[in-house]
Amino acid sequence: MPTPLSIVVVEEDRDRAIAIVDALKDSGDYDVHVIGNVTGLARKIAAFLPDIVLIDIDNPTRDMLEELTLASGPLDRPVAMFVSGAAGGLARAAVEAGVSAYVVDGLQPERLKPVLDTAIARFQMMRQMRTELDETRRALEERKVIDRAKGLLMKAKGIDEDEAYAILRKAAMDQGRKVVDVAQALVTAAGLLR
Amino acid sequence: MKTVTLPVAYMPLVDAAPLIVAQEMGFAEAEGLSLDLVAAPSWSSVRDMLAFGRVDAAHLLSPVPVAMALGLGGVTTAMSAVSVLSVNGDVIGVSRDLEARLRDTGHGFDFADAAAAGAALARVAPGGLKIGVPFPFSMHVELLHVWCAATPLSRIRIDIRTVPPPLMAQALAAGEIDAFCVGEPWGSVSVEGGAGALLLPGSAIWAFAPEKVLATRTDWAETEPHLLGRLMRAVWRAGRWLSLPDSRTAAAEMLSRRSWLDVPSEVVDRALSGFLTVSPSGEVREAPRFLEFHRGAATFPWRSQAKWIGGQIARRTGLDPAMAMQRAATVFRSDLYRAAMRGTGADLPGASEKLEGSLANATAVASGSGRLILERDVFFDGRVFDPSPD
Missing domain, CATH: 3.40.190.10 (Periplasmic binding protein-like II)
Structure with missing residues (x-):
């Protein structure tokens, strides 16, 4: 029985961190630590001496981990990015899913695969949820702006809602812009004139 | 097509x-x-x-x-x-605390003299400096090494660490770093936010990096x-x-x-024009060929x-x-x-290698049309790099 892999997850969002830890625990016996505050990241990681560090590709603090890939870094063992030592397909899948894993050199790829597979699946799911949430939020914002612009037009010109929308749509088409952009311009201008 | x-x-x-x-x-x-x-x-x-x-x-x-x-x-x-x-475009900046100490010793933030700035900085930070850079492999790191090696900074402890540029001002304010070397707009952003002051343009260390x-x-x-x-x-x-x-x-x-960058155009213009605001009090300095x-x-x-x-x-x-x-x-x-x-x-130069650091002034060299002007490319310490020594 080999010692359990020690994994550090760098994730500032508490709920996402919990989701990743749960998924990892379900897939095997791992010793998982979460770093939620990236101040002094390299030092904190060095304190755990992990086998693997998992971090979201969108996290700008990822560049701090690059220091660990140098022999003179805070770890006394050389660290390499997982993708250099393992099958190219898995590496590519990891990059596309938005997960990057930093792994101590010399670890067998077969012990890494389940960790990476789990992380990739989890990251993909979260990414999808985040995209959907962003889209919903944006749609909601856009509708609010358009509603306000319609209200302004209705009041100023004494017209009904459908006519107000038609005016916005025509202006957008004439100028080659989106309806929401025209609406935003109108709302901003009205705010200035008030 | x-x-x-x-x-x-x-x-x-x-x-x-x-x-x-x-x-x-x-x-x-x-x-x-x-x-x-x-x-x-x-x-x-x-x-x-x-x-x-x-x-x-x-x-x-x-x-x-x-x-x-x-x-x-x-x-x-x-x-x-x-x-x-x-070519060029980096800035070296220091925390407000270091800025105050430098001013106390009479340093004028001329944003030009790398030797004087290095000596002044070493004098006010005898205990050593933590300097933030965007990435372990970067011109920022190379310029810092050139600068430190040829100034009294070589006698104090210099700890170069990676800090993502958007977090540089925050790291400076939190005391995690004392200084930084970063590309624009991040130097100007830290001046705007009152976190730091700019000491040197990268071009003061190597004129054509x-x-x-x-x-x-x-x-x-x-x-x-x-x-x-x-x-x-x-x-x-x-x-x-x-x-x-x-x-x-x-x-x-x-x-x-x-x-694209999502910063005010006036801030972007500083790097493009080479007229940089070097301190939160508003001093402006010109750096020739700041970004080429x-x-x-x-x-x-x-x-x-x-x-x-x-x-x-x-x-x-x-x-x-x-x-x-x-x-x-x-x-x-x-x-x-x-x-x-x-x-x-x-206009293509006749050679693919040159002595790096040998041009103290803009100089005409052999080229396809015969009139290519190469810009000044000196290192502040006068070193010359010969790519093909005998």
């Missing part, structure tokens, strides 16, 4: 301008290209997107492809720097020579446009947009530049400098540059 969409990664910095301008001003379109510019959150991300095929080209720190060729860092896919995107390169995978460059040529020409024309004085206002306005996109064959990838970078990295990481220089020279592709630029009117 059928338009081809080309995915290209970049970091949202002022020196990504040639790529942004190539797309926005139609230089890409004129070559039958549409650039799908992908903003990256970190340099490791840019490198990985390029190495694993998410993008075909990237705005990259000039030492990154060299380090990859030396087997340093996790990813070692073969990369080609097909042109230099920008290749800062960012246009990089592609070497295998892609070999299988797609026509596409590559179109990309290189579009980006070269964008750099030429950026070098025209009349373009500056439009360029600053364009780059400042939310879809075109003049003096700025985009020509000199093999000697790559060799210099390779030699510097090798000496710090314990690699054999001769071997490192030889490998590095294969990364900067002056051959591909010459092939792509034929017929554009770009």
Whole structure:
């Protein structure tokens, strides 16, 4: 029985961190630590001496981990990015899913695969949820702006809602812009004139 | 010509301008290209997107492809720097506390004299300095090493650590770092936020430092020579446009947009004009050739530049400098540059290597048309790098 892999997850969002830890625990016996505050990241990681560090590709603090890939870094063992030592397909899948894993050199790829597979699946799911949430939020914002612009037009010109929308749509088409952009311009201008 | 969409990664910095301008001003379109510019959150991300095929080209720190060729860092896919995107453009800044101590000793923040600034800084920080840089392999790191080695800073403890540029001001305020070397707009952003003051432009250390390169995978460059040529020409024309004085206002306005850098155009303009506000109290200093996109064959990838970078990295990481220089020279592709630029009117230098640091003044050299002017390229300590010593 080999010692359990020690994994550090760098994730500032508490709920996402919990989701990743749960998924990892379900897939095997791992010793998982979460770093939620990236101040002094390299030092904190060095304190755990992990086998693997998992971090979201969108996290700008990822560049701090690059220091660990140098022999003179805070770890006394050389660290390499997982993708250099393992099958190219898995590496590519990891990059596309938005997960990057930093792994101590010399670890067998077969012990890494389940960790990476789990992380990739989890990251993909979260990414999808985040995209959907962003889209919903944006749609909601856009509708609010358009509603306000319609209200302004209705009041100023004494017209009904459908006519107000038609005016916005025509202006957008004439100028080659989106309806929401025209609406935003109108709302901003009205705010200035008030 | 059928338009081809080309995915290209970049970091949202002022020196990504040639790529942004190539797309926005139609230089890409004129070559039958549409650039799908992908903003990256970190340099490791840019490198990985390029190495694993998410993008075909990237705005990259000039030492990154060299380090990859030396087997340093996790990813070692073969990369080609097909042109230099920008020369100079970094700034060194210090915390408000250090600024106050420097002023107490009479330092005037002339934003020009690297020797004096190094001596003054070493005097006020005898206990050592923690200096933030964006990435372990970067011109920022190389410039700091040159600066520290030739000033009294060599006698104090210097700890260079990676801090993502958007977090630099915060790290300065929190005392995690005492100083930084970073690309624009991040130096000016930290001045605007009252977190720091600018001590030197990178050009005060090395007057002609290749800062960012246009990089592609070497295998892609070999299988797609026509596409590559179109990309290189579009980006070269964008750099030429950026070098025209009349373009500056439009360029600053364009780059400042939310879809690109999302900082006020007045802040972007500081890097483009070379007139930088160096302290929160509003002092302005001019740095000649602060950021160069075109003049003096700025985009020509000199093999000697790559060799210099390779030699510097090798000496710090314990690699054999001769071997490192030889490998590095294969990364900067002056051959591909010459092939792509034929017929554009770009004036190509007669040689692909030069003595780095030997030009104290702008100097005419042999070229295709016989009148190429190379800009001043000296190091502040007077060193000269000979790429092919006997």
